[in-house]
Amino acid sequence: MSKTSAYLMIAPALLVLVLLMVYPVLVSIYTSLTDRRIGTDGNFVGLTTYVQLIRQPIFLRTLANTGLYVSISLILKTIFGLALALLLHHVPAGRNILRAVVLLPWLIPTSMSVLIWQWMFEPTFSVLNWILTQFGLGRISWLGNPFWARLAVITVNVWRGIPFFSIAFGAGLTAIPQELYESASIDGAGSVTKFFKITFPLLIPVFSIVVLYSLVMTIADFDIVHILTRGGPFQSTHLLGTLAYQVGLAGTQISQGAAISLFIFPALIFAAFFAMRTIIGREMV
Amino acid sequence: MKRLHRDFGKFMLYLIVIPYLVFLLFPFYWATISSLKTNKEMYDLSTNPLWIRERVTFEHYAYLFNRTLFPKWFLNTTVVASLVTVITLSIASLAAYGITRFRFRGRAAFAICVFVAYLIPPTILFIPLYQVLRFLGIIDTIWSLIVAYPTFTVPFCTWLLMGYFKTIPLELEEAALVDGATRLQTLIRVVLPLALPGLMTAAIFAFTLSWSHFLYAVAFISTSPQKPLSAGVVSELVRGDVFYWGSLMGGALLSSAPIVVLYSFMTKYFIKGLTGGATKY
Numbered sequence: 001m002s003k004t005s006a007y008l009m010i011a012p013a014l015l016v017l018v019l020l021m022v023y024p025v026l027v028s029i030y031t032s033l034t035d036r037r038i039g040t041d042g043n044f045v046g047l048t049t050y051v052q053l054i055r056q057p058i059f060l061r062t063l064a065n066t067g068l069y070v071s072i073s074l075i076l077k078t079i080f081g082l083a084l085a086l087l088l089h090h091v092p093a094g095r096n097i098l099r100a101v102v103l104l105p106w107l108i109p110t111s112m113s114v115l116i117w118q119w120m121f122e123p124t125f126s127v128l129n130w131i132l133t134q135f136g137l138g139r140i141s142w143l144g145n146p147f148w149a150r151l152a153v154i155t156v157n158v159w160r161g162i163p164f165f166s167i168a169f170g171a172g173l174t175a176i177p178q179e180l181y182e183s184a185s186i187d188g189a190g191s192v193t194k195f196f197k198i199t200f201p202l203l204i205p206v207f208s209i210v211v212l213y214s215l216v217m218t219i220a221d222f223d224i225v226h227i228l229t230r231g232g233p234f235q236s237t238h239l240l241g242t243l244a245y246q247v248g249l250a251g252t253q254i255s256q257g258a259a260i261s262l263f264i265f266p267a268l269i270f271a272a273f274f275a276m277r278t279i280i281g282r283e284m285v
Numbered sequence: 286m287k288r289l290h291r292d293f294g295k296f297m298l299y300l301i302v303i304p305y306l307v308f309l310l311f312p313f314y315w316a317t318i319s320s321l322k323t324n325k326e327m328y329d330l331s332t333n334p335l336w337i338r339e340r341v342t343f344e345h346y347a348y349l350f351n352r353t354l355f356p357k358w359f360l361n362t363t364v365v366a367s368l369v370t371v372i373t374l375s376i377a378s379l380a381a382y383g384i385t386r387f388r389f390r391g392r393a394a395f396a397i398c399v400f401v402a403y404l405i406p407p408t409i410l411f412i413p414l415y416q417v418l419r420f421l422g423i424i425d426t427i428w429s430l431i432v433a434y435p436t437f438t439v440p441f442c443t444w445l446l447m448g449y450f451k452t453i454p455l456e457l458e459e460a461a462l463v464d465g466a467t468r469l470q471t472l473i474r475v476v477l478p479l480a481l482p483g484l485m486t487a488a489i490f491a492f493t494l495s496w497s498h499f500l501y502a503v504a505f506i507s508t509s510p511q512k513p514l515s516a517g518v519v520s521e522l523v524r525g526d527v528f529y530w531g532s533l534m535g536g537a538l539l540s541s542a543p544i545v546v547l548y549s550f551m552t553k554y555f556i557k558g559l560t561g562g563a564t565k566y
Binding site: 002003005006007008009010012013014016017020021023024025026027028031080084087088090091092098099100101102103104105106107108109110111112113115116117119120122124125126127130159162163164167168171213216217219220221222223226227240241244245248249254257258261262264265268271272275276279 | 295298299301302308309310313316319327328330334335375376377379380382383384387395399400401402404405406407408409410411413414415416417432435436439440443468493496497499500503504514515516518519528530534536537538540545548549552555556559560
């Protein structure tokens with residue numbers, strides 16, 4: 001009896017998972033094995049789509065871009081997020097208001113904040129180049145040059161990510177028992193020693209969850225690049241998500257789009273596996 | 286001397302916080318003044334762009350309301366976010382209750398599925414969901430979003446609520462069950478009121494995530510009157526090569542305003558959800 005009610009209670013959630021997640025993933029895998037375009041059924045072609053894909057320079061460039069975007073963004077978000085968390089942890093007054101204000105970039109809909117950045121990057125009339133000219137420097141075509149465009153999309157990603165990292169790390173910091181620091185002080189440890197011997201090791205569980213989660217979400221990022229650069233200039237900023245959209249939906253080659261987006265899967269499995277190990281390890285404690 | 290040293294340390298701390306605040310908050314200031322400037326001033330290269338010299342104008346906001354479908358997009362977003370929140374909370378609280386209160390076969394497997402589902406990004410799902418929603422005949426309508434958004438709200442909220450339900454003592458429920466209440470009655474009359482802070486957090490997140498979502502909106506909807514804010518403001522204020530920057534900034538700010546208002550009243554819940562959903566589990 002009670003088992004039946006348990007199954008009834010989880011049934012709606014299970015339906016969402018199966019019909020809207022598991023089934024679509026299967027559809028996606030199948031689609032990637034056909035030559036389907038939007039509006040046609042297509043034929044089964046096996047791995048042909050993947051073979052075509054890895055021969056295309058634009059796809060290889062996108063893989064490289066994604067790697068660059070993810071690694072640099074993650075490193076910067078971790079460093080700046082941790083630094084901000086430590087700062088906020090130690091400010092004597094106004095911590096709550098600072099914490100609340102600092103979350104704004106994370107809170108605002110990404111599509112909206114990216115629009116604001118797009119206007120800031122505008123080369124002729126906007127503020128970034130105005131500041132450069134005040135210092136006697138030349139104007140930069142922020143979104144028109146591969147190097148600066150990459151820098152721009154990474155900057156926006158880091159800007160949006162710092163709040164999440166710092167609040168999560170901050171929660172980890174608060175959870176560290178104060179006595180550890182006190183007894184370390186008695187033993188004559190300096191603040192650098194305390195950071196590396198107490199703070200850092202005890203932050204590792206929070207750290208790994210945050211980084212793993214952010215790894216998946218950064219690899220799968222779409223909004224920033226789609227709005228700021230559409231993958232340009234010269235496809236220098238395309239990510240898997242934006243390329244999949246452009247080829248699969250805008251370009252109607254839905255089988256290729258499906259194949260491109262499935263390249264996110266390995267990262268997802270990696271992150272899910274390690275995140276689960278961390279969680280299970282912690283629940284046993 | 287030691288005191289002076291400590292005060293200097295505090296002073297330095299604030300000194301480092303300031304560049305952070307400028308970096309994190311300047312875009313909002315820039316958007317606000319840009320949305321209130323006349324075009325003449327905005328495109329005048331000889332003036333200092335950091336403040337408004339001539340006069341404050343609301344013409345960009347007027348353009349938004351009179352010449353675009355902004356009010357319609359706002360309404361669409363409100364309808365989608367509200368419906369998704371209600372649907373999500375019903376599904377997620379039932380599932381979280383079932384999983385924390387019963388021992389049944391597949392319980393652990395289901396919990397793992399919820400967690401993995403929470404990690405699946407929309408970027409993997411948008412192409413097959415496009416096909417499914419097209420097959421269902423609701424592509425290009427707000428209904429496609431109401432069906433698709435639970436893919437990210439349900440796993441997240443279920444996970445969050447599982448954490449909350451675990452902290453509620455079983456004795457109260459057992460008393461209600463002994464008095465002859467059914468499981469569903471117990472859930473609604475005993476557990477949910479006790480889990481109210483958790484439900485608030487889940488509701489706020491479901492609403493905020495649905496309000497803000499972008500990828501599904503651009504992928505599924507191309508008809509202007511069906512668009513939510515995220516897709517509408519981004520695509521319809523650029524005509525050819527012309528960007529209506531003043532209205533774009535006004536639209537970005539107005540679209541964010543409801544979330545900011547919600548946040549200013551409920552900061553505590555936002556932070557709880559952020560740390561509870563992403564780091565505690």
